[in-house]
Amino acid sequence: MTIDGGEFGVISDLLAPLAADGAFALTDDAALLPELPPGQGWVVTKDAMVAGVHFLPSDPPDMIARKLLRVNLSDLAAMGAVPRGYLLATAWTAETDRDWISRFVDGLARDQARFSVGLFGGDTVSTPGPLTFSLTALGTAARDGLLRRNGALAGDDIYVSGTLGDSALGLRVLRDDLEVEPEHATFLSQRYHLPQPRTTLGPALVGLASAAQDVSDGLLADLGHVARQSGVGAEVHLELLPLSVAAREVLIDHPDLALLPLHGGDDYELVFTASPGRRDSIRAAADASQTPVTRIGRMTGGAGVQALAAGRPLTLKDNGWKHF
Ligand SMILES: [Mg+2]
Structure with missing residues (x-):
């Protein structure tokens, strides 16, 4: 990653505005998840995306970001959970410049507004390649109300x-x-x-x-x-x-x-x-x-x-x- 201001600049300038309530504007080592009403539980899921495997390296950065978030929200939806937020790990390559990251963040900001979710934290690292992302989505649902794969009956x-x-x-x-x-x-x-x-x-x-x-x-x-x-x-x-x-x-x-x-x-x-x-x-x-x-x-x-x-x-x- 060859970016002005390095990792901390990217976090404070670009990622901090995405922070969820309880994430302390990404200034600390970890976040505090909001308290839930009785009977509600957190539902978590993670999907990773690798350039050349799950997206085309030429795909627009904002689209890659939105797809990364959306495939995870899809897993929450499959469980009947309401999306609340996410954690994000990014592994940038030498070709990832600040403009690319900025467009990636714009995509996240757009879908955060659309789906009412915020960023709870994550990590930013460099890699010789390929470009890799991992996102953990957090949702909430009634503990006794989850949709599962195992409840179908013959005749349904x-x-x-x-x-x-x-x-x-x-x-x-x-x-x-x-x-x-x-x-x-x-x-x-x-x-x-x-x-x-x-x-x-x-x-x-x-x-x-x-x-x-x-x-x-x-x-x-x-x-x-x-x-x-x-x-x-x-x-x-x-x-x-x-x-x-x-x-x-x-x-x-x-x-x-x-x-x-x-x-x-x-x-x-x-x-x-x-x-x-x-x-x-x-x-x-x-x-x-x-x-x-x-x-x-x-x-x-x-x-x-x-x-x-x-x-x-x-x-x-x-x-x-x-x-x-
Ligand atoms: Mg799935």
Whole structure:
């Protein structure tokens, strides 16, 4: 890191304005977490991102920062927790200059305001490379109200929020592996850079969903975790998967990618299950949180996840997401 003022300058000038209540403007060795009402607990999660593995080194710094925060908020949403703050470790390389860090911090500031979270602390180090970040997100939830992966029952409906496959298509566009109309290219690459963590829907599903998980590694892989942890099977219908207008049009032109919404990664939507008796309540929770939700299948008495197209079982070799 070759930055004017060094590490302490970066912390006092750039990072201190991000400090949460209880973080003493990042002047001390540690922070004090706020007290919670009785029955509430802290929920924590961590995701790391490495240049060339989880983001493209050429990605805009503010987008990298926002994605780093958002993928963690997505994990909190999957547990039904409300986001409160985060801890951040950054490993800058020799090429990281103050302008790059400043744009990275701008991205964090923007999403802090959007999601009502603050920075509780962290660490800033140098590395020969690659550029690496690790973020620990803190949320709160009722101790007896967490959404888990292990509560799905045979016969439960399976739902997914938002749309699937956009991000995987966007990554192909950004890597020049796929040529699409310019307006689709913009939309799809934005979906890759900037996931929409379902921070309002997640907490609204507490008491309604029997199991939940966010879709980071692809629908089949992530729904597979729910099925395994719950000791049941799952059946999803390809034609029921929610697609954006852009994805729908691109898949018509590229039938070889038709199964991508089943296994493409980085969607950061919620996949969750609920008893069929809860359909009206799920609809109301989706409306109240202004989050589109689609019923895509049901849990079964079997094991594993079966994808069906026109009622016939599909076999997939590429059942999951390999990072590039
Ligand atoms: Mg997750």
